[in-house]
Amino acid sequence: MGWLAVGDAYEVALIEGRITARAASGRSAGRQLKSLPKALREHPEVDRLRRFAEWLDRHAAACVAQVDIWMVSSLPVPTGLLARVWPDEAWQTALRDLAVVGDDPDEVGFLRDATDSGELRVVNLDGETVRLSPRTVTLPHPVLLPELDDLREFAAELGVVQKVEQIHRATWRRPADLAERGEKATDVTEFAGGRYTSRFGLAARATSLGYRVSGGYATCRVRDAGRIAEAAVWIGEPYWDGEVTTGGLTWHDQDGRSLPLREVGPVAWSEGMRMAAALHAGRQVEEGNDA
Template identity: 30%
Template sequence: MAAAESSLKNKAIEDISWLDAEKEYALGVHQGKLVCRNPKGKKLSAVPKWLKETELAEQLLALCEWLADHEMECQHRIETWMLRSLPVPRDAVEAVWADPVWSDALRNMVVTPLDAKGKANTEQTGLLRDVVAKKGIGVVDRDGETQWIKAAQILIPHPILIDGLEDLREIAVDLKFSQAINQLFRTVFSATAAQQDLTRITDFQGGRFAQLNFVTSLCKRLGNPVRGGYACNKIWENSIPLEARFWVGDEYPESETSTGELIFVNEEQVPQKIEDVGPVTFSEGMLMASQIYAKRQVEKEEIDNS
C-alpha cells in the first residue's frame, strides 16, 4: 500500500510542467497551488519567500487565482443549470469537456436526456462519466450499466426530481464516485399534506442567535443575501421566479435575534400558498432555513432533551 501511494505521488510530481526559475530552481502549478523544485530536483514542501517574490512566481500566482475563479464559475454555472432545470445542449457539454476544470465539475453529476419536445427520458438517467464526440455522453445508469446518451439536450436535475435517487446514491457510494457540486446527497424537503394550504412555514422559528451580525455573516457565507430582515434565495422553476425568505431579524447588529417564518413570495411580493410553490423552490427554501437554524445557539436544556 505504501509503495503504491509513493508511486502515485511520484507520478503526480512528474506531471507538473516545471518552468526554469532563478538559482536553478523550478516553479510550477500543482492542484491550483504554486510549487517549486530545488536544483537537486526535489519538490519542496513550501516555496521560499525570495522565490515567491520573483516575476515568474507572481505570474504563476496570478494563474492560480484565475484557475480558482474559473473553477468557481464552472461549478456555479452547473449548479444554476441544476437549480433552474435548464436544458443543456449536448454540443456544449462536448465543447467544454476537454477543459479539466469543466470535466471535473461535470463528472458524476446525474443527467437525463431530453427528447425533441423537451421531455425527460428517465430510462437513461445516470451518472455522467465520460463524453466522446462520436458516441455521446456516457453514463452509469440505475442498474449499474453504461449507456451513451445521444440526445441533443440533457438535463442536470435537482435531486428532488430524480427518479431512482436512492439507487444512484448507492451506486455512487459503491463505486466511490464524488461530485464537485452537491446534487446526489443534497438534503431535500417535500411539502407535507398539512403544509399545502399554508403561506408560511414555522418549522425553523425560534432559532436564537446572540447577535444579529452572527446570523447575517452566516447567511453571507451560505450565499443568501439578507434584505429587510429576511435571508433570501431566489429560485427560477419552470421559468417562474419565486423568492424564499427566512426571517432572521432587523434590529441593530449587536442585538440578540431569533429566526421566524419562511415564506415564498412572487415578484409582486405576495406570499404564495405552499401548494403553488414548485418542489425545487420549496426544497431549496427549506434547505436555506434549515442550514441557518442549525447554527442557532443551543441551550443546555435543548441538548439534554435531544
C-alpha cells in the first residue's frame, strides 16, 4: 500500500498493521517518524486508514477461523477455490504450510503455492516440491494423519510454521480399554474436578479459547466422518457466582442423543479431550505444604 498525503507536511501509510507517518517536505522529507504526530491522530485520512487496518485484522481472523473449520472437520476443499483466494495475503498466511492430501490419501505434503490454473505446489515427505491438481484436497485433522510423529519431525526440519494449528495440535486417541468401561459408558472424567473461584472465570476461559458456552456447558461441535458430534463439559449453572469445578466430558449427536464412548469418532474424541484438558489447565492450583 502506498503513502497517502495528509496535508502538505506529512504522508501516512499502513506498514505491518501499524499507521506510520513520514515527513513530506523540508530537509527530513521521506524520513519515517517513530510515532504518529498528535496533529494527525484525528485527521480523516488517518481515521480511514485506522478503520481499514481494523477491517484487515477482522478479515485475517476470519480466514484463519474458516481454514481451522476445514481442517478440524477434514472437509474436502475445491482446489480451484484455494487458487482463487491464494493471492489474498490473509488467506495465503492461513493456508501456507498446512499438510494437504489430494487423490492419494497416503501422499501428504506441505502447501507452498497455488497457481491461477488451480495447481497446487507442495513439499512432499521426500523433500521434493511436486505439483498436484486434484479436484479437491483435504487439510486433515492431525489425529487422522499417519505417522504423525515423523511428520512433525520433518516439519521441524523444513522450518514449517503454521498459522492454523495442525501438525502440532494436541491430540488424544481413543484408549484401547473402552470395552472395559461398559457398552453404555458415556462420560470421561480424566479432566473433571478442575477448581475455579467463579463460574464466570471458567466460562470466560472457555469463550477465550473459542468454545461455545450454552447453559451449563462449554461445547465444541465437530464434523467427524460426515457426522456431527458435539463434545460438552459441565461448567456450572449459568447464574451461579460461587466456586465451581469442571465436570465430566460427554458427546451428543446432532439430534441430542448421548453417544456411548464406543461410538465417538477419532476427531470428535480428540477435540473433546483437547477442550476438557484446556479448561482443566486453567484451574486454580493450590500452593504451599497442603497443596
